[in-house]
Amino acid sequence: MVFRNFKLMLGILILVLVVSGCGRVSEEESRVTLGQGMGVLNAPIFVTNKMNFWESQSLQVNVRPFVAGRLALDSLIAGDIDIATIGDTPVVYGLFKHPNLRIIATVMESNRDEKVIARRDAGIDSPDDLKGKRIGVFFGTAGEYYAIRFIEAQGLSKEDVSFINLKAPDMVAALSNGSIDAYVSWEPHVQNGLRALGDNAVVFVNPDIYTETWNLVTTVEFFNNSPETVRRVLRAVVRGVEYTNANRKEAIDITEEQLGLSRDVLDSIWDDYDFKVVLSENLVTTLKNQGEWIQASSDLSKGKSLPDYRQVIIDQPLREILPVAVSIP
Amino acid sequence: MRQFALRSTGIIFLLILWELVSRTNLIDPGLFPPPSQVISALVSLTLSGQLPKDVFASVLRAVAGFVLGSIAGLFVGAVSGRIRAFDAVLTPVVQVLRPIPVIALVPLAIVWFGLGEASKIFLVFWGVFFPVWVSSYLGISRVDKNYIWAARSIGIRREKLWLQVIVPAALPTIITGLRTSISLAFIVLVAAEMAGSYLGVGYRISAYHLVFQIDKMMGYIVLMGALGFIADRTFAYLVNRALPWYQLSVNQD
Incomplete structure (x- = not known):
């Protein structure tokens, strides 16, 4: 009886091994x-x-x-x-x-993913108007580097503006309620800002400063x-x-x-x-x-x-x- | 003096252990700088004038939010703890709002109040209000009825009943709630400042994290711990001065 049970268990074990072997892909996953x-x-x-x-x-x-x-x-x-x-x-x-x-x-x-989006009613119609403004930037990202290069290209320095560290998704809300005057970010956040501000938004891109x-x-x-x-x-x-x-x-x-x-x-x-x-x-x-x-x-x-x-x-x-x-x- | 020496020993031991672990390169030293480097970063930030400005901004926000949240929590707790009609109306509202984690309100606060002081003070207010409300509500509603009956039996006036019976009896619970709220105020403040700000301790922690200035980030984290500790000690000191008979229970917390 014990011997029969042993044979049965051995059979089940072999079956399990064969089935699991069949399920494996030929190349190691x-x-x-x-x-x-x-x-x-x-x-x-x-x-x-x-x-x-x-x-x-x-x-x-x-x-x-x-x-x-x-x-x-x-x-x-x-x-x-x-x-x-x-x-x-x-x-x-x-x-x-x-x-x-x-x-x-x-x-x-891409040399056009990063963009600057600003509020017209903050007195910003051209990149030069960014002087003295509060600009949202996600520190440590390409947005930060682009922001620096962008204002330098306008003849401004870091000290001429106030950079505020903001996570990209929070920038839209901050710009909408006027906590900041502009922000620098990548898509989809610029398009989201455009959607929120409508005609009050202005977007600047400088494709020559950074790829x-x-x-x-x-x-x-x-x-x-x-x-x-x-x-x-x-x-x-x-x-x-x-x-x-x-x-x-x-x-x-x-x-x-x-x-x-x-x-x-x-x-x-x-x-x-x-x-x-x-x-x-x-x-x-x-x-x-x-x-x-x-x-x-x-x-x-x-x-x-x-x-x-x-x-x-x-x-x-x-x-x-x-x-x-x-x-x- | 002996107690001070013992407490200092613990902190010194922690600093030595931290320095050793960092120097042995068990953890990437670039990501886990030794305390000597962190202290050096704090010194240079202090000398540059940046750190004092950040501390001032954060403490101002924490104090404003704490004071406003405490006043509101004490008032609503007192009213709902003593007047049944208010209890029936206010308590369900407060109970529904209380479980909302204040961190979840950070994006909403930015939308409502922007990135200025109002959003930070609002969030600290919210974080402080509920524990103070709970403590004052429980403290006041559970004052031994015998005290109140005894006071009334000798014809005590309503304002004296509050000042001489209800408030002193509820005070231990209220003070515990206020003290808990101090640390909560700093926790909420860091979250609020990290979400977006112009300056402040939480703001610097987030900004230095993103640009891998780990020594400065850790310096500000340690500073935040120190601010919380100082605030707690200051509160205990003020309680001891204002309520000398309560001193022992404050020190025991």
Whole structure:
């Protein structure tokens, strides 16, 4: 009797093992936690998520949204997420304190994402009128860097205006109730401001001062431990970018779903964004320029020399997957 | 003196431990600077004049919100604790509003009052009002009825009944509520200032966090703790001066 029970249990055990074995995918599945900053510039990642291009790369991706890439960076440094989409400015700031950050690809470049939106009834009709005004800026983001470059381009200095640190979604309310006279931010927050202020709003863009890059960022530790996972993420994102560019309408629909901007508005600003997977000299130059700006304007880099920004970029995986995308030596 | 020495030992031990942990690189020193670096940052911020301005702005907001919230909480608590009709009308309203976390009101305060002083004072007011209301309501409604009957039996007038019987009997509960509210005032203030401001301790914590100036951020965090401690001690001191017979119970808290 005991022997019969033993045979029965052995049979069940073998059956369970066989069934669980059949359920496994041929290629080992990897789990990745991806932090994404919310903005139009993240459209290719929204598309990659929605179309689940991760699946074909045997990736199980847990996506976590952040109001800004700057906040995703905190989670990346803390080890809560493995990869994040972040603008260049937070990465430059972060490198002073956490030198293990690495950029594996740029997925978007734009010189028109950051904008200044102001109230006409605050006496602002041209960029020169910003002198002496209260301007909302999300510190530590590309918005801060753009704001500085923008007022410098008007011949003003940081001391000629009052910068107020505000999280991007709070800027609309602050501008609407007159707590600030203007703010600098990225989309969708500028469009939200326009919607709130109507004819009382005026928007300024200076495309000549800064080309923002939106990047896939990870840490040395994650890359060293999971280089194949990083390659798979890149392959999926390359598909996402290709789909975004080949299917404008669908990509806009997906972005509309994520950001709540109307499709008409998205359609009107879509061409401001150059969605492409690259690692170019522009990225190195942008990082270096901002590193020098931080060095000159704050004591964050006190006693330290600037990092070698070329070493911050890991180009090998993208070079293997899409050689034409890598133009840095 | 001996007690002071013992208390100082604890703080010195904590500082030494912090310095050692930071220096051993167990935690990324860029993200966990040693106290020596934090103190140095605080000194330079003080010398530049920025820190005193921030402290002044924050303390002013905390005091204004605390005083207004306390007055309102004491008044509503007293009225609803003694008059049944008010109790029936006010208590359900207050009970519905009380569970709303004040942090959730921060965006609303910005929309209603903007980024100026009004939004910060309103939020501190809101954070202080409810614990003070609860303590004064409970303190006053639970005054031993025998005291009131005894006082009335000797023909005491209404204002004397309040001043000589009800308030002294409710005072321990009220003071506990006020003291709890002091720390709440600072907690709410930090959240309010972090959401958007021109200056203030909470504002600097948020701003330095975003630009990775961790030593300055930690300096302001320590400063906020010190401000809360000083406010609590100041309150205890004032209570002791105003109510000498109450001294022991204040020190025991």
